[in-house]
Amino acid sequence: MGGAMITGSSGSPSTSIPPSAVAFGDSNWEGNGFMSQTTKDTSANDQAHWRKTTNLMWTHLAIWFFFGYVIHFFAPALNKIVIFGFPLGFYMAAQGSLIAFVVQLFMFAKQQDKIDREFGVAED
Amino acid sequence: MATQTSNDGGFLNNLGKIYGLYTGGFLAFVVFLAILEMMGVPNRVLGYLFVFFTIAVYAIIGVLSRTAEVSEYYVAGRKVPALYNGMATGADWMSAASFVGMAGTLFLLGYDGLAWVLGWTGGYVLVSVLVGPYLRKFGAYTVPDFMSFRFGGNFARMLAVIVLVCCSFTYVTAQIFGTGIIASRFLGMQFEVAVFVGLAGILLCSMLGGMRAVTWTQIAQYIVLIVAYLTPIVILSTKKYGIPIPELTYGQAIADITAREAQMLKDGLATAANLKPHIQPWINYTQLNFFAIVLCMMVGTASLPHILMRYFTTPSVREARQSVAWSLFFIFLLYFSAPAYAAFSKLEVYTNIIGRPVAEIRPWMFQWGELGLIQICGKNAATLQAVIDACKAVAGHPGVVRLQDFVINTDVIVLSTPEIAGLPYVISGLVAAGGLAAALSTADGLLLAIANALSHDVYYKMINPNAPTVKRLTVARILLIVVAVAAAATAATRPADILAMVGWAFSLAMAGNFPALVMGIWWKRATTAGAIAGIIGGFGIAIMYLVVTRYFPGFGVAYLGMSSLTNAAGAPLVDLAKAMAAPNAMDSWVAASHPMASKVGWFGLTNIAAGMIGMPVGFALIYIVSLMTKEPSKEMQAFVDEIRKPRGRTVLQEK
Numbered sequence: 001m002g003g004a005m006i007t008g009s010s011g012s013p014s015t016s017i018p019p020s021a022v023a024f025g026d027s028n029w030e031g032n033g034f035m036s037q038t039t040k041d042t043s044a045n046d047q048a049h050w051r052k053t054t055n056l057m058w059t060h061l062a063i064w065f066f067f068g069y070v071i072h073f074f075a076p077a078l079n080k081i082v083i084f085g086f087p088l089g090f091y092m093a094a095q096g097s098l099i100a101f102v103v104q105l106f107m108f109a110k111q112q113d114k115i116d117r118e119f120g121v122a123e124d
Numbered sequence: 125m126a127t128q129t130s131n132d133g134g135f136l137n138n139l140g141k142i143y144g145l146y147t148g149g150f151l152a153f154v155v156f157l158a159i160l161e162m163m164g165v166p167n168r169v170l171g172y173l174f175v176f177f178t179i180a181v182y183a184i185i186g187v188l189s190r191t192a193e194v195s196e197y198y199v200a201g202r203k204v205p206a207l208y209n210g211m212a213t214g215a216d217w218m219s220a221a222s223f224v225g226m227a228g229t230l231f232l233l234g235y236d237g238l239a240w241v242l243g244w245t246g247g248y249v250l251v252s253v254l255v256g257p258y259l260r261k262f263g264a265y266t267v268p269d270f271m272s273f274r275f276g277g278n279f280a281r282m283l284a285v286i287v288l289v290c291c292s293f294t295y296v297t298a299q300i301f302g303t304g305i306i307a308s309r310f311l312g313m314q315f316e317v318a319v320f321v322g323l324a325g326i327l328l329c330s331m332l333g334g335m336r337a338v339t340w341t342q343i344a345q346y347i348v349l350i351v352a353y354l355t356p357i358v359i360l361s362t363k364k365y366g367i368p369i370p371e372l373t374y375g376q377a378i379a380d381i382t383a384r385e386a387q388m389l390k391d392g393l394a395t396a397a398n399l400k401p402h403i404q405p406w407i408n409y410t411q412l413n414f415f416a417i418v419l420c421m422m423v424g425t426a427s428l429p430h431i432l433m434r435y436f437t438t439p440s441v442r443e444a445r446q447s448v449a450w451s452l453f454f455i456f457l458l459y460f461s462a463p464a465y466a467a468f469s470k471l472e473v474y475t476n477i478i479g480r481p482v483a484e485i486r487p488w489m490f491q492w493g494e495l496g497l498i499q500i501c502g503k504n505a506a507t508l509q510a511v512i513d514a515c516k517a518v519a520g521h522p523g524v525v526r527l528q529d530f531v532i533n534t535d536v537i538v539l540s541t542p543e544i545a546g547l548p549y550v551i552s553g554l555v556a557a558g559g560l561a562a563a564l565s566t567a568d569g570l571l572l573a574i575a576n577a578l579s580h581d582v583y584y585k586m587i588n589p590n591a592p593t594v595k596r597l598t599v600a601r602i603l604l605i606v607v608a609v610a611a612a613a614t615a616a617t618r619p620a621d622i623l624a625m626v627g628w629a630f631s632l633a634m635a636g637n638f639p640a641l642v643m644g645i646w647w648k649r650a651t652t653a654g655a656i657a658g659i660i661g662g663f664g665i666a667i668m669y670l671v672v673t674r675y676f677p678g679f680g681v682a683y684l685g686m687s688s689l690t691n692a693a694g695a696p697l698v699d700l701a702k703a704m705a706a707p708n709a710m711d712s713w714v715a716a717s718h719p720m721a722s723k724v725g726w727f728g729l730t731n732i733a734a735g736m737i738g739m740p741v742g743f744a745l746i747y748i749v750s751l752m753t754k755e756p757s758k759e760m761q762a763f764v765d766e767i768r769k770p771r772g773r774t775v776l777q778e779k
């Protein structure tokens with residue numbers, strides 16, 4: 001946390017928080033620090049970054065919804081297909097969807113990081 | 125801080141080596157005990173060695189990780205690598221209910237039990253996509269920190285603390301209860317004593333080092349619990365099918381179970397009414413409740429403070445995301461094996477108990493029968509003679525065990541598998557140590573979440589903002605002990621609803637936290653008034669639904685338009701006309717055995733899924749009230765922008 005614990009008035013919207021306890025990244029919003037780049041360019045860049053992030057969010061929620069719910073609506077029908085003794089409907093709820101969630105999460109971490117790098121907002 | 129970091133450097137750089145050595149040491153210890161067993165050391169002694177040795181190791185890690193620094197105490201200095209934080213989260217997540225109870229639930233409910241498997245894994249997608257990494261960027265110590273900052277101060281903080289305490293306290297009580305059960309079963313201790321022994325173990329791990337100590341012990345506990353969970357079933361699978369991958373081979377067991385079910389019906393060993401086919405969906409839960417439970421557990425996962433705060437400890441936002449993926453991977457290892465336990469046990473019961481002449485049943489069950497966990501013909505199956513006598517007393521008993529004669533407590537499934545497989549006692553001891561690790565690690569995480577909220581949010585942020593570091597940490601430790609003792613005292617009274625309460629915790633977290641967290645991050649327009657209305661409304665209606673359906677069902681029917689829940693076939697669970705005419709209809713704080721308790725509700729929704737009612741109300745209120753109030757200040761909107769970008773300092777710079 002680098003030592004720079006700047007205290008003092010921070011323009012915090014919640015006045016009930018004592019200024020000594022909480023400080024924004026810098027002593028004032030318009031000063032240097034991370035708010036210094038609030039130019040039009042950065043905000044356009046930020047918006048594009050957020051748009052892509054939002055799209056990725058919806059994509060992954062759709063995958064999640066499919067493996068969490070949609071496929072299990074068809075469990076009785078899928079159970080008629082049997083592989084290695086596993087009825088497919090049972091298998092999907094016991095293992096298939098779980099595997100999908102794990103793979104999805106590793107992919108998500110990668111994809112979101114790629115987006116962050118593309119817009120220059122990733123951590124170094 | 126600089127010296128601290130360089131001291132830790134050696135440790136952090138060698139995590140792989142250290143935990144590798146630890147795992148090797150643990151396996152050597154198991155082998156050593158196996159040798160002792162062969163030399164004739166009694167089982168009781170082996171059990172004690174297992175339990176005390178593992179608890180001692182956790183305690184040593186806890187003491188070595190003691191700290192006097194606030195950021196170490198609350199967020200482990202934010203330097204836990206993704207993979208290790210994943211393991212710690214796995215242990216934090218998997219409780220006694222997962223370790224011991226899950227397989228039993230699957231045994232009993234078949235397909236419908238998979239609602240819990242799905243619900244307790246899929247939620248991590250929501251954690252990673254919607255909430256966790258953003259809270260990491262925000263830089264809080266606790267979830268209420270975020271609520272307070274985003275939603276205008278201490279009133280929102282107070283609400284968040286209330287939600288946190290409500291959902292975490294019942295949950296931690298259940299964990300301490302689980303510790304007591306395991307210790308009393310394997311060590312023959314009195315339950316009440318076992319509860320306080322477990323408590324000592326929990327406090328030793330967490331008190332001196334807070335999050336830092338809990339993190340490094342949870343990793344150690346994860347290793348013990350996963351080895352313990354997989355060992356018996358891998359051996360069983362190898363013995364039976366020649367392949368050491370139970371997750372593959374139990375397909376055969378399921379096929380055998382299905383064939384055996386048909387045979388049992390044909391032979392009159394079971395009736396269509398009492399036989400619930402293992403693979404058939406929606407015969408124990410209605411379809412609505414199945415999916416409602418899945419959703420509540422998933423969303424609850426993404427709202428439970430003790431899970432979210434684990435992602436505050438990673439070095440970066442990127443690692444927070446990776447860490448969620450690792451968490452689910454480590455959890456998955458256990459959850460996708462649980463159905464194998466259930467299938468192997470069920471096959472054993474259906475082939476080697478049901479349909480056997482009473483005189484020939486297998487002896488492994490007598491130990492559990494003695495404890496009252498297995499009953500045959502309505503009596504504890506403590507000895508062969510007891511079973512024979514009990515069945516003789518049943519009118520018209522054919523002398524062969526039928527499905528309706530056999531009752532098993534779900535906890536037995538995992539605990540008895542080593543004996544069913546004919547494995548030496550040392551494996552049973554290993555399983556007990558694993559169950560204990562699961563219960564202790566979850567209890568640690570929960571206690572820390574509660575004590576941190578009380579010490580950081582209530583004491584430091586609201587009561588005494590000028591408290592020096594030493595005093596803050598002292599208060600944190602004292603509160604930890606107070607909460608722990610209160611939870612143990614509650615657990616020692618054996619509250620009746622303890623297991624249902626774990627399900628309720630998820631629903632309450634979902635209703636109270638999820639809308640405000642998600643809207644606070646994803647919608648800049650969300651205002652303080654909106655969030656406060658959403659938390660109060662959503663959480664309030666969920667808790668009202670729980671309390672009314674469970675404790676005041678008559679009131680719910682008479683004044684709130686509640687009706688009877690239905691079974692899967694669509695028939696009502698209670699005859700309301702009759703139940704409402706009974707003299708006890710309007711009783712309050714009714715016992716679980718009351719004819720209407722937890723059997724009434726709206727839309728046929730079970731009260732475990734109360735979050736289904738609370739969450740939409742929460743979202744709607746936040747949306748509507750926010751639009752009615754003035755939009756948040758420019759600063760606040762800039763702040764929301766800031767948490768959406770991983771780069772840069774954390775928004776909140778805690779001291």
